[in-house]
Amino acid sequence: MRTAALIKRILLEMLRDKRTLALLFVAPLLILTLMYFFFSGNTTDPKLGVSHVDKSLVKVLDKADINVKHYSTVKHPEKTVLGYNLDGLLQKKDGAYILTLQNSDPTSAKSLQMKVKQAIAAGTQQQLAKQIKAEAQTIQGAQKIIALQNQAQQILMKQTPAQSPAIVKVQQLEEQVQKTKQNLPAPVKVKMAKPNVSTKYVYGSSDTVFFDVLSPILVGFFVFFFVFLISGIGLLKERTSGTLNRLMATPVKRGEIVMAYLAGFGIFAIIQTVIVVLYSVNVLDMVLAGSLWHVVLINLMLALVALSLGILLSSFAASEFQMMQFIPIVVVPQVFFSGIIPLKGMADWLQELAKVMPIYYGADALKRVMYEGLGLGDVWKDLLALAVFAVIFIILNILALRRYRAL
Amino acid sequence: MGVTIAIEQVSKRFGKKTVLNDIDLRIEKGRIYGFIGPSGAGKTTLVNMIVGMEKPDSGEIHVLGQKMPDLGILQKIGYMAQSDALYMQLTGKENLKFFASLYKMGNAERNERIAYAAGLVNLQDDLNKKVSAYSGGMKRRLSLAIALIQDPEILILDEPTVGIDPELRFSIWNELLRLKNEEGKTIIVTTHVMDEAEKCDTVAMIREGKILAGGSPQALKEMYNAEDLNEVFLKAGRETK
Numbered sequence: 205m206r207t208a209a210l211i212k213r214i215l216l217e218m219l220r221d222k223r224t225l226a227l228l229f230v231a232p233l234l235i236l237t238l239m240y241f242f243f244s245g246n247t248t249d250p251k252l253g254v255s256h257v258d259k260s261l262v263k264v265l266d267k268a269d270i271n272v273k274h275y276s277t278v279k280h281p282e283k284t285v286l287g288y289n290l291d292g293l294l295q296k297k298d299g300a301y302i303l304t305l306q307n308s309d310p311t312s313a314k315s316l317q318m319k320v321k322q323a324i325a326a327g328t329q330q331q332l333a334k335q336i337k338a339e340a341q342t343i344q345g346a347q348k349i350i351a352l353q354n355q356a357q358q359i360l361m362k363q364t365p366a367q368s369p370a371i372v373k374v375q376q377l378e379e380q381v382q383k384t385k386q387n388l389p390a391p392v393k394v395k396m397a398k399p400n401v402s403t404k405y406v407y408g409s410s411d412t413v414f415f416d417v418l419s420p421i422l423v424g425f426f427v428f429f430f431v432f433l434i435s436g437i438g439l440l441k442e443r444t445s446g447t448l449n450r451l452m453a454t455p456v457k458r459g460e461i462v463m464a465y466l467a468g469f470g471i472f473a474i475i476q477t478v479i480v481v482l483y484s485v486n487v488l489d490m491v492l493a494g495s496l497w498h499v500v501l502i503n504l505m506l507a508l509v510a511l512s513l514g515i516l517l518s519s520f521a522a523s524e525f526q527m528m529q530f531i532p533i534v535v536v537p538q539v540f541f542s543g544i545i546p547l548k549g550m551a552d553w554l555q556e557l558a559k560v561m562p563i564y565y566g567a568d569a570l571k572r573v574m575y576e577g578l579g580l581g582d583v584w585k586d587l588l589a590l591a592v593f594a595v596i597f598i599i600l601n602i603l604a605l606r607r608y609r610a611l
Numbered sequence: 612m613g614v615t616i617a618i619e620q621v622s623k624r625f626g627k628k629t630v631l632n633d634i635d636l637r638i639e640k641g642r643i644y645g646f647i648g649p650s651g652a653g654k655t656t657l658v659n660m661i662v663g664m665e666k667p668d669s670g671e672i673h674v675l676g677q678k679m680p681d682l683g684i685l686q687k688i689g690y691m692a693q694s695d696a697l698y699m700q701l702t703g704k705e706n707l708k709f710f711a712s713l714y715k716m717g718n719a720e721r722n723e724r725i726a727y728a729a730g731l732v733n734l735q736d737d738l739n740k741k742v743s744a745y746s747g748g749m750k751r752r753l754s755l756a757i758a759l760i761q762d763p764e765i766l767i768l769d770e771p772t773v774g775i776d777p778e779l780r781f782s783i784w785n786e787l788l789r790l791k792n793e794e795g796k797t798i799i800v801t802t803h804v805m806d807e808a809e810k811c812d813t814v815a816m817i818r819e820g821k822i823l824a825g826g827s828p829q830a831l832k833e834m835y836n837a838e839d840l841n842e843v844f845l846k847a848g849r850e851t852k
Contacts, residue, residue, distance in 0.1 A: 210713075217700045445697070445698075446694045450696030450757075453692070454710065455715075
């Protein structure tokens with residue numbers, strides 16, 4: 205009854221505050237949309253200058269989506285690269301290749317370097333194949349010569365009367381020829397087998413872009429962040445306006461206040477989560493391999509943790525400004541452990557630290573369901589971890605309210 | 612008359628500062644009790660302990676025979692804080708309704724009480740305005756109406772008349788006297804306005820965490836041979852030094 209009254213009041217207050225509502229519902233969509241466009245933009249073809257490079261290599265480079273520009277002898281590669289704003293310059297000097305990279309963006313420089321290396325390797329392979337072909341032709345030529353010789357001998361045999369010692373000699377020779385023939389390898393047919401690698405994907409497809417892997421994490425993070433912010437400031441307002449104190453002079457229980465806040469803001473968190481998830485999947489066309497409802501459920505657990513954490517931390521903030529100070533301390537580190545930066549390569553102690561970050565579990569579960577298409581049976585450990593966080597925070601919340609009333 | 616509130620050897624410290632030091636006080640039913648003293652004297656802390664928001668470090672407080680803090684007793688205490696604790700985004704009526712629903716009462720009774728409390732503080736015409744549009748005095752009056760909402764046996768009012776014009780102050784005091792006389796309510800008022808203190812049945816002068824003197828205004832004036840309570844207060848202060 206009292207809880208219901210509290211919830212009703214929280215809802216009424218929230219509905220009166222149009223801007224906060226907008227922040228809660230529109231801001232995550234706006235940011236997700238921006239992120240979507242940032243990450244799904246087409247990459248431009250790198251510009252590579254070439255000087256004294258074989259035509260065959262240039263062909264290969266062209267095929268590898270490299271914008272090739274031709275230059276005659278280049279004396280100062282650095283100047284040429286900068287002067288024509290090239291991503292790289294490939295020169296051939298004394299049979300060796302020299303690649304000069306601009307390297308203003310290490311990632312694209314690395315990929316260009318890879319492409320060039322592959323092209324050169326492919327060119328070398330082609331040359332090798334040509335050599336083999338040529339050699340095989342020589343062998344085939346030798347065989348032809350032998351065959352011709354045979355014919356000549358046969359003609360010779362027909363013309364010469366039998367039993368002559370010369371014929372015996374010829375016959376012996378013929379036998380020898382036959383033996384040699386047998387020893388000769390069969391005509392070599394060289395086919396330049398193209399390295400035909402077919403790629404199969406465990407998760408996603410060849411169309412998978414970075415955003416697809418990132419998006420489950422982003423959805424979880426934004427739900428976490430906005431719920432954290434708004435619930436924290438919501439209870440803070442109650443504290444700073446003195447109404448929380450005033451509530452403590454009524455028979456309301458501390459647990460009832462915490463529950464009302466969880467439920468009141470929880471309703472908005474649910475709406476926000478559903479909007480964000482539906483928008484991400486339907487409008488932004490995010491990869492959703494698993495069930496939509498599992499995604500909603502995971503996000504709700506994450507929102508519950510954010511809610512209870514926001515309310516809890518607001519106990520330690522005297523003003524909205526102090527609440528904001530928790531963002532770099534509590535929220536930003538979560539980004540690092542959410543999986544946006546791969547955790548596998550981190551130092552061991554960092555990986556351990558990740559385990560106390562709620563978003564680590566939420567992001568993991570979301571990635572598994574949205575990207576890998578797993579079900580709740582595979583992510584229950586993550587959900588359990590989130591539930592444990594929520595319970596701990598809720599208990600701490602009830603204890604923290606002791607500051608306002610002894611009972 | 613029965614004792615409503617019994618304060619026994621209560622001390623309270625915040626950190627190193629002793630806010631209340633060995634307070635003993637009995638508040639009888641159906642009387643208006645005034646706590647007077649300068650800011651920072653410990654009036655609000657004492658009031659908060661009676662409500663049960665603070666726990667005494669030592670000593671005990673009993674309200675209506677129950678040791679505080681006690682949630683059940685809060686149904687019977689109407690409290691008005693020093694600062695207006697109102698929900699600014701809600702209307703006056705929504706504020707009253709919300710606080711009313713925190714107490715045990717039926718729907719009909721609630722509406723009746725809301726109308727009564729709003730009428731008492733002259734806010735019936737402004738009930739549908741948002742509190743953020745209220746003047747300081749209106750907020751104060753709404754706070755008082757909220758304190759009265761559940762028809763409590765005990766009223767604890769922390770500086771109730773700050774920012775209220777003299778006419779309204781007069782009518783509020785008349786109402787407090789009526790509540791005491793007709794309904795037998797026990798009322799505790801903290802104030803530093805001495806002419807308000809004159810209207811109390813009993814006055815306790817609090818300074819630096821101690822009760823300097825207590826008694827009816829008349830008795831105090833006679834005891835200190837003073838013209839008014841201001842003089843009593845000054846003389847009592849000098850004596851302890």
